[in-house]
Amino acid sequence: MSPVHALVPLAQTPGQDQPFQLPPIDYAALAPMLILFGVACLGVLVEAVFRRFRRARIQLPLTLMGLVAALVVVIWTASKRTLTAGGAIAVDGPSLFLQGSILVLGIVALLLIGERTLERGGPFVAQAAVTANTEADRAQAATAEGASEVFPLTLFALGGMMLFTTANDLLTMFVALEVFSLPLYLLCALARRRRLLSQEAAMKYFLLGSFASAFFLFGIAMIYGFAGRVDFKSIDQAIIGSSMSPVLLYVGIAMLAIGLLFKAAAVPFHLWTPDVYQGAPTPVTALMAACTKVAAFGGLLRVLYVAFQRAQWDFQPVIGTIAVLTMLVGAILAVTQTDIKRLLAYSSIANAGYLLIGAVALNKDGLSSSLFYLVAYGFTVLAAFGVVTLVRDADGEATHLSRWAGLGKRSPLLASVFTFLLLAFAGIPLTSGFTAKFGVFAAGISGGQAWLVIAGVLSSAILAFPYLRVVVLMWLSEPAETTPTVSIPGALTSAALMIGTLATLVLGVAPTLLLPITTKAAEFIR
């Protein structure tokens, strides 16, 4: 027995001298993740067996079927509440809701990823290993079929995200973090156009992500030192019962939070976000903005609510300060952006701040409003990036804002949709943005965090400016000679746009469709 265990009477130590026994596993509870990972492996096999030009046609329906099947299982088991796999996996209200959200948003993102009509061969490079800006690169950019490996990679990422939201101990959580991060690093590097930018983004994301993971791992070590265990229930009990120095606990919380806040893109761990959002292929950016956000906040919520709730008086001020900084810095930096993808990246940072209000509130309202916010924001941001994929010129997407001038005159329908989405980001009533913001602000007030809400309202006011600037640019400026054409969206992009926009509208007009579900789901088990 290690000395640590001897010092921690609360932890039920499994005898290390006893033979290891396989814990009972509830396969039904794990089925959604198993389906995703299984279909992803199948996808890898497809890559190996079929010829290049047929792969995409097989991969897209296969992936879609996998996601839908997993979603069906999640809905099927919606009332399940259990700990399984030796307490490593918690299947409860929030995890099932978040898994469902990741799957639904993932399906919409997949529609963007699978779109092949906007550009010959799709938005992804054919062979990522070809050196950028060479003759071979130009040839493949013009004609070759895009890499279909993106489909299994997406599935692995989504599966990892789902595992992340259900992980009930820190080690499983770390594994899940890496499982969903690695495919994302790869996906970021696969843009067909502007490949150097794409590769740079992937490199930055990978380096900084590893850096943040190291903090996370270090935090696990600290917590283990404090509690002697890494599962959340034991940590929760150790906070009142442990005789170890609380410095271990506080440093541990801080380190874990850094790892999680990095993925959530909170200030000052946000610096990667604009570069990566800009460089990555736009469908992948949409996937990250919607699904990664859900996963990161799902993990953060579980860690804060389940493991560390008893220490809330100690970490609330620190995370609250980070929330304020995140909202204000995101909003202020959005003001001077000139690239639509970077603008949306800073908007995503500011939205992470609003979500942190719900996370720091640490009450049932905070949890349910965060769940609502994640879904509402996910749909809106998917649709917004969907629009970005459509505004193109000969060199691919035209993301500089000056190119969007007068878009309302050229293609009023698309500009109307984008205007509506921007209004949703700004939180105008009758859009889901309003309901979602109202929810987290109300939870913040009831959780005694009025200062966060004040900062939130102020930053919303600042943030309205860049959004409205784009609206003004689209509608009130004369179209320039260089205003790009708007491609006619294919069926997949149209569907994604329609789902995202309709969800934004419906959740704004009739939030009661989703609110009872989030309220019912807002209960963790330990």
Next chain:
Amino acid sequence: MQPTTSLAEAVSFASPSGALSSFWLLIAIPLVSAAILLLAGRRADKWGHLLGVASVGVAFVLGLVYFFQLHGMNNRQGVSLNLFQFMPVGRLRVDFGLLYDPLSAMFVLLITGVGFLIHLYAVGYMEHDPGRRRFFGYFNLFVAAMLLLVLGNNYVMLYFGWEGVGLASYLLISFWYLRPSAATAGKKAFLMNRVGDAGFAIGIFLLFASLGTVQYDQVFNNVNKLSAGTVTAVAILLLVGACGKSGQFPLQAWLPDAMEGPTPVSALIHAATMVTAGVYLIARSHPIFDASDAAKTVVVCVGALTLLIGCVIGCAKDDIKRVLAWSTVSQIGYMFLGVGLGGVAYALALIHLLAHGFFKAGLFLGSGSVMHGMNDQTDMRRFGGLRKYMPITWATTGLGYLALIGIPPLSGFFTKEPIIVAAYHHEGWLGWVLGTAALIGSGLTAFYMTRLFVLTFHGPKRWTEDVKHPHESPKIMTIPLIVLAVGSVAAGGLLATSVVGWLTPVFGEQVEHGENWWVTGFTILVTLAGVGLAWALFSKGTALAEQPAGPVVTAARNNLYTDAFNEAVFEMPGKYLTRALVFLDNRGIDGLVNGLAAAVGGGSGRLRRTQTGFVRSYAMSILGGALLVVAAMLAVTLG
């Protein structure tokens, strides 16, 4: 007669039964007709006016049925019907509730009866107007709103109807919206009514704040629980509303300008019905006014002052419709005087209101008939000698004129003279002042109405050159004229005795003052003097254009400078206030906002420099952030 409740006893309304349970149809029928006319568009152009007339006709028949139903009931205090909950908000519960009692029954008959005749007349009058369907749509809308006003069983319903008639009035004054004068007059009416409506609304708020209800029965039963100050405040605020709608001092200036609308509008809305809504409001709220002597004194003073203002200005105007408009202002002044005196004078004021509805509508329609024959000329200086050409109009207008100035045995005599008597019966020196004002008003009324009648129908022709052969109006216009004239003659005698008894359940049993032959005789004398003077001055005709005159006449021609006063006291400070605010907004608030925006923009530009694009500096900042977070955690917990 029934054993009647005196005012101190509880007011309670029964539930309707039998035919009365459907009295909401009174409002619904014209409302549906208005909706059809306004929504159907040009498809309804051919038959729209017929539908408009028919809906009011049906409402009148229904009104008669309900009237006799109520007449036959043992307890005539009225029936109340709650259709649905209108505003359930916190402590406030307002039902869409209606009340049919003797007072509303009387108004229903006036509105639908006179309304039907004027609708009929308008079919002929508006025949050549391309907007006739729209006109009847608005007209039906007005009737529906006016019926809601008198049929509501709480103050919010009253206010609902109040605003509805305001809207209809605005739409109809500016019916010929391409004429700048009509558009301006509509705006003026709307704005001045807003002043009154704001007072009315605050009065309702005050009622709700102090009693927690706006239902008539609950308010009236609890008035005695209010402090004297509150009652007076509520009463004065209601009076402000009443003054706005009824064109009483100091909010009288909009009513004469409202004559820019088509003449049937002037007859129905701005003479017979809507402008009497203020009288209705005060009569309906009589328990509140009875509880405050101060408020009643204010009401009688407003009434007396307005009746004199109306008479004086009426004498100096040359436009036939404006003379009638100022006459309306003055006659409503008599009604206010009546309701302000209280007691038996409530019923007197309402009888005068009914009779006035007949003869003033008849006079307006008569003036419309004259204008119809004279190429829309309204200047009395350019009429003259029309008796031969328009015998029916001459006869009906003549009867209306005699009724208005109160020549016995026409209706005005039976309705106006008792108010003068009642004024003299008021206690103290105020009674003498009020009575004398009413008496002088009576003489002035005789003067200006005689002037109008003589200049129009008698004396030499002073027509403009484009008028060759003035003609009598078609039958559809003259028949309503005849009916209204018969009403003017007969109404007085019939109404004077029976209406007091009919209204007893509303106002309680009252002691008659008895006759005062001195006053009666003197009133007739003053009236005849006014007639004689006007006849002597104008039977030989008058100059074709306005002549220079002394200071009194000039002042009267300029509406006693009340418009100038409004402009100087309200409009100019308002203009300067907006200018000052614009200045403050540009320099102060915009400066602040722009400054803030510049600060945010500058901050954004500076913060952007942290985004260097170098991964090493990003990692540095993550490390720095991590150190700060750890330090902060430790500082919070251990510090």
